[in-house]
Amino acid sequence: MVVPGSQHAEDKMYHPPEGLQKDAHVPDFNCYLELYKKSIEEPDVFWKEVASDFYWKKPPTGHVLQYNFDVTKGNIYVKCMEGAKTNMCYNVLDRNVKDKNLGERVAFYWEGNSPDHHVAITYSQLLGQVCRCANVLKQMGVRKGDRVAIYLPMIPELVYTMLACARIGAVHSIVFAGFSSESLCERILDSQCSILVTADGVYRGEKWINLKQIADEALEKCKEKASATVKRCLVVKHHALRIKSGDVSNEPQTPWDAACDVCWEEVMGQVSEQCEPEWLDAEDPLFILYTSGSTGKPKGVLHTVAGYLLYTSLTFKYVFDHQPDDVYWCTADIGWITGHSYITYGPLANGATSVLFEGIPVHPHVGRFWEVIEKYRVTKFYTAPTAIRLLMKYGKEPLQKYDLSSLRILGTVGEPINPEAWHWYYEVVGQKRCPVVDTFWQTETGGHVLTPLPAATPLKPGSATFPFFGVDPTILNEHGEELEGEAEGYLVFRRPWPGIMRTVYGNQERFENTYFKKFPGFYVTGDGCRRDKDGYYWITGRIDDMINVSGHLLSTAEVESSLTDHGAVAEAAVVSRPHAVKGECLYCFVTLKDCREFNRTLVDELKRQVREKIGPIATPDFIQNAPGLPKTRSD
Numbered sequence: 230m231v232v233p234g235s236q237h238a239e240d241k242m243y244h245p246p247e248g249l250q251k252d253a254h255v256p257d258f259n260c261y262l263e264l265y266k267k268s269i270e271e272p273d274v275f276w277k278e279v280a281s282d283f284y285w286k287k288p289p290t291g292h293v294l295q296y297n298f299d300v301t302k303g304n305i306y307v308k309c310m311e312g313a314k315t316n317m318c319y320n321v322l323d324r325n326v327k328d329k330n331l332g333e334r335v336a337f338y339w340e341g342n343s344p345d346h347h348v349a350i351t352y353s354q355l356l357g358q359v360c361r362c363a364n365v366l367k368q369m370g371v372r373k374g375d376r377v378a379i380y381l382p383m384i385p386e387l388v389y390t391m392l393a394c395a396r397i398g399a400v401h402s403i404v405f406a407g408f409s410s411e412s413l414c415e416r417i418l419d420s421q422c423s424i425l426v427t428a429d430g431v432y433r434g435e436k437w438i439n440l441k442q443i444a445d446e447a448l449e450k451c452k453e454k455a456s457a458t459v460k461r462c463l464v465v466k467h468h469a470l471r472i473k474s475g476d477v478s479n480e481p482q483t484p485w486d487a488a489c490d491v492c493w494e495e496v497m498g499q500v501s502e503q504c505e506p507e508w509l510d511a512e513d514p515l516f517i518l519y520t521s522g523s524t525g526k527p528k529g530v531l532h533t534v535a536g537y538l539l540y541t542s543l544t545f546k547y548v549f550d551h552q553p554d555d556v557y558w559c560t561a562d563i564g565w566i567t568g569h570s571y572i573t574y575g576p577l578a579n580g581a582t583s584v585l586f587e588g589i590p591v592h593p594h595v596g597r598f599w600e601v602i603e604k605y606r607v608t609k610f611y612t613a614p615t616a617i618r619l620l621m622k623y624g625k626e627p628l629q630k631y632d633l634s635s636l637r638i639l640g641t642v643g644e645p646i647n648p649e650a651w652h653w654y655y656e657v658v659g660q661k662r663c664p665v666v667d668t669f670w671q672t673e674t675g676g677h678v679l680t681p682l683p684a685a686t687p688l689k690p691g692s693a694t695f696p697f698f699g700v701d702p703t704i705l706n707e708h709g710e711e712l713e714g715e716a717e718g719y720l721v722f723r724r725p726w727p728g729i730m731r732t733v734y735g736n737q738e739r740f741e742n743t744y745f746k747k748f749p750g751f752y753v754t755g756d757g758c759r760r761d762k763d764g765y766y767w768i769t770g771r772i773d774d775m776i777n778v779s780g781h782l783l784s785t786a787e788v789e790s791s792l793t794d795h796g797a798v799a800e801a802a803v804v805s806r807p808h809a810v811k812g813e814c815l816y817c818f819v820t821l822k823d824c825r826e827f828n829r830t831l832v833d834e835l836k837r838q839v840r841e842k843i844g845p846i847a848t849p850d851f852i853q854n855a856p857g858l859p860k861t862r863s864d
């Protein structure tokens with residue numbers, strides 16, 4: 230709690246620079262308040278204005294948002310732009326190329342793992358590649374409504390494939406290319422994907438990861454567990470070759486099964502660059518993205534076409550105050566929601582020019598981020614607190630070698646940002662010229678829900694400040710009572726905004742139980758939150774069995790179950806421990822079966838087991854022998 234009148238560091242406000250306010254979309258706090266009021270009091274008027282920027286094959290009928298958030302009154306549902314027909318891909322590509330004449334504008338500067346590998350892709354080129362990919366998918370039998378699993382690194386083909394799905398009405402399910410074969414298999418089976426799109430592999434720093442082999446293992450596991458759903462595998466076969474300067478003798482071996490595998494490089498040249506978009510209902514599904522669930526099994530979060538389009542485009546425009554001369558860079562991987570909303574859909578819907586980065590922050594040197602900012606004259610930069618803390622460790626020197634004067638706005642996402650990291654970001658990276666937009670949101674929310682607007686909101690380091698337009702937050706106590714003024718409790722939302730998830734794929738009951746059952750009438754985020762005397766919101770962290778490691782949510786139950794799968798382990802309990810770079814890390818207690826010995830070898834085996842079952846992000850930092858674990862009574 231804030232003690233009224235105390236001189237907390239958090240009370241210090243950082244005001245937007247005047248230079249930024251001049252041409253900003255939302256130039257001051259009063260303007261934010263007026264627009265916010267309109268979005269809450271007249272949502273139809275507000276969202277119809279936003280929608281008028283886009284192409285609708287058929288305009289909507291009725292209210293923009295229809296919903297039920299109260300489980301006691303029936304099924305939970307949200308509908309946006311009911312009756313309308315549109316296409317996401319048309320709106321983010323054709324509309325820019327044909328209606329706005331932006332065909333020659335660069336959509337992406339792709340920057341590879343090594344600084345020698347880069348390519349610029351214009352909006353016209355992007356449209357052509359997306360149409361080709363859409364035709365390839367159609368040839369492979371993909372139809373409207375089919376699910377397509379995508380297991381690709383950060384290469385342009387990832388964007389081509391997701392937009393190709395959006396064009397033909399297929400539902401993409403992107404699996405982060407750092408996940409294990411087991412995790413990929415689980416996701417493929419849950420959403421019954423008919424096609425898998427992958428690549429030969431990827432370099433992470435110096436290390437070659439053979440993605441095709443992992444993908445093959447996943448498909449084998451799918452066959453063992455169920456009648457396999459995936460019939461064909463589209464493979465970007467020569468990514469390694471492309472970045473190895475054409476030296477075939479050096480190309481890593483890619484396992485190949487001619488009966489199932491289709492070579493991307495071969496088929497893309499054989500199809501047309503034209504493909505009519507499929508006109509979809511506003512509420513048709515756009516994609517599924519899995520996020521950790523507290524029971525251990527990941528949840529397939531489902532987003533739909535029209536609402537997600539409106540919400541990601543508007544949040545991108547306002548939160549990064551998008552201007553036509555911007556070069557924007559979000560360092561996330563498209564395998565996470567941040568990449569879906571703020572590398573692909575939001576920026577493209579605004580005709581933005583972005584950097585698409587395959588690499589990691591410390592390869593080939595620790596100044597890599599700063600080098601990329603200088604190279605492309607990046608104006609808006611969006612990253613995670615964990616990356617900031619990692620780079621802080623190397624001090625100011627690596628930054629001082631580069632010209633960062635192009636930067637105008639800095640963003641952060643994924644976890645609470647500690648004051649030390651905030652100040653370093655603001656003072657050292659942004660040289661006190663650039664507001665830091667601390668954006669709070671979730672896979673489920675589709676886009677930012679609590680966030681400053683850079684030219685309008687006075688900042689307090691560590692606070693995600695105020696709700697975005699259309700978002701109606703409140704704080705509840707354990708009994709579900711709304712708390713006014715300064716308060717701390719459960720962060721919930723009273724009503725939907727266009728970008729909120731629609732269901733858990735194939736499991737409406739889980740959707741209602743997870744997000745709506747505890748407090749009928751509200752969407753429950755699972756986060757704790759405090760409101761200070763000035764009305765600022767401060768996220769205090771998860772209040773369920775989820776641990777946020779480097780900005781990635783992990784379920785303690787999922788890690789516990791991969792530990793107990795080991796023959797030596799009788800029971801396991803996983804808790805969070807603070808970590809200087811990752812924010813939180815996994816501390817695991819294991820109770821061994823009789824006559825098993827706890828030693829270094831076993832610890833290494835257990836760590837490897839979790840890596841293999843879930844993926845490297847879930848590797849435990851600590852494993853401790855616990856001859857007995859405390860139990861809660863469950864009677």
Ligand code: PRX
Pocket residue numbers: 520566567641642643644645646667668669670671672673693754755756768770771777780781782
């Ligand atoms: O706990 C919150 C934290 O990340 C969770 C959502 O994780 P995920 O669905 O993987 O999406 C991450 C990227 C949007 C939230 O429930 N979180 C996210 N952003 C912030 C945050 N915690 C504090 N401050 C943030 N800005």
